[in-house]
Amino acid sequence: MTISRSESLPIRSSGDVVVIRQRVRSAAEDVRFSIVGLTKLVTAASELARNTLVYGGGGNMLLEEVHESGRTGLRLTFADNGPGIADIALALKDGYTTGQGLGLGLGGARRLSDEFHIDSAPGKGTTVCITRWK
Amino acid sequence: MERIPILRMGSYLLVTVQVDMHDQLAQQLQEDLAVKIVQTGARGVLLDISALELVDSFIGRMIGNIAATARVLDVATVVVGMRPAVAITLVELGMSLPGVQTALNVELGMELLRDRLEETVFNDHFPE
Ligand SMILES: Nc1ncnc2c1ncn2[C@@H]1O[C@H](COP(=O)(O)OP(=O)(O)O)[C@@H](O)[C@H]1O
Ligand SMILES: [Mg+2]
Numbered sequence: 001m002t003i004s005r006s007e008s009l010p011i012r013s014s015g016d017v018v019v020i021r022q023r024v025r026s027a028a029e030d031v032r033f034s035i036v037g038l039t040k041l042v043t044a045a046s047e048l049a050r051n052t053l054v055y056g057g058g059g060n061m062l063l064e065e066v067h068e069s070g071r072t073g074l075r076l077t078f079a080d081n082g083p084g085i086a087d088i089a090l091a092l093k094d095g096y097t098t099g100q101g102l103g104l105g106l107g108g109a110r111r112l113s114d115e116f117h118i119d120s121a122p123g124k125g126t127t128v129c130i131t132r133w134k
Numbered sequence: 135m136e137r138i139p140i141l142r143m144g145s146y147l148l149v150t151v152q153v154d155m156h157d158q159l160a161q162q163l164q165e166d167l168a169v170k171i172v173q174t175g176a177r178g179v180l181l182d183i184s185a186l187e188l189v190d191s192f193i194g195r196m197i198g199n200i201a202a203t204a205r206v207l208d209v210a211t212v213v214v215g216m217r218p219a220v221a222i223t224l225v226e227l228g229m230s231l232p233g234v235q236t237a238l239n240v241e242l243g244m245e246l247l248r249d250r251l252e253e254t255v256f257n258d259h260f261p262e
Contacts, residue, residue: 014156021154021188039188039219043227046190050157094228104191108227 005065011078012058017049020061024076027063031072033134041074041132044112047105048078048128054099056080056126066131073114073133081125088118138163140170145177146247148240152185160196168203178247179204182240184215194229201234210250211235214243 005027009020024045028038045061052059059080066075085091092110097103106128110116113130120126136159141148147170149163167179181200183189189197201211212235216224224231237243 014158018154018156025187036219036222039217039223040226042188043190043223046188046192047227050190050192102191102195102229104228108191111226111228112223 001066001068003064003066005063007063009061009063010058011049011052011060011080014050014053017046017053020049021046023063024074027065027074031065031074031134033074033132037132037134040112041076041130044109044130044132045076047109048076048130051105051128052078052080052082052126054101056082058082059125071133073131075129075131077127077129079125079127084122084124084126085118085120086122088120092118137166140167142174142176143180145175145251146180146244147171147174147176147178148180148182150182150185154186154188155193157192160193164196164199164203167200168207171204171207171209176209177251179209179211180240180243180247181211181213182215182243183213183220184217184239186220187217189216189220189224191227191229194224194227194231198231198234201231205233210247212237212243212246214238214240 009023010016021042025038025042028041049061057080062077064075066073090096092106094107095103109130114133115131117129138149138151197213204211214237216236235246237246
């Protein structure tokens with residue numbers, strides 16, 4: 001896999017979440033995602049960025065344009081040093097929330113992406129990495 | 135503070151969301167609209183989201199809350215102009231916005247509200 005573009009963005013406020021949506025949108029436009037593919041990726045990014053802010057206490061997102069066997073995709077990695085998640089399977093369940101949300105963010109982001117990886121443990125922070133191919 | 139404008143159109147309120155809302159702005163709109171419904175005695179709310187390129191679970195919840203609050207105040211809400219890609223994404227996200235009326239555009243939304251209002255008036259005059 002080769003990476004042709006990479007950009008790191010902070011997630012410290014709800015304004016940063018809006019900036020992330022805009023940056024992911026323009027990157028998806030640059031590589032000519034379909035409108036549905038673009039909307040799905042931006043929506044997943046919005047969910048994960050909000051989780052990084054609200055539950056992770058802030059962090060950042062790495063945006064990468066990736067190429068593999070002739071296809072192009074966008075890979076987004078959200079990382080924080082917050083409290084981490086004890087039961088990842090539970091957190092991924094639709095409707096599960098420890099906050100005021102609808103509990104659709106993590107599960108939804110997984111459905112809206114082609115690849116989804118989560119790495120989290122109590123006291124170790126949380127990293128969620130998603131890829132969507134064009 | 136930045137706010138989403140709420141316009142009065144006869145007995146309806148029209149909200150046109152033009153910007154990519156951050157979470158506090160969406161929250162504020164919910165509160166402003168409830169106040170405005172009571173102040174104006176509006177009979178219906180049209181929420182135009184045709185400019186919205188994204189509805190995530192937070193904004194989706196706001197839309198559901200607006201409709202629920204309006205309903206409690208005996209006011210109907212119609213969400214108009216949702217983009218097809220947004221609708222597809224919302225469903226995959228797991229939100230089907232139950233209890234939220236939708237229409238393709240403002241004109242059709244107005245028609246829907248008018249029909250509902252006439253129905254109510256009719257039922258009030260000729261109860262079963
Ligand atoms: N970055 C994170 N750090 C710690 N906990 C998280 C993080 N992201 C998600 N979680 C946990 O997973 C739960 C489910 O997240 P999500 O599906 O996005 O729903 P919601 O945001 O509505 O709570 C959250 O309520 C929270 O407990
Ligand atoms: Mg969430």
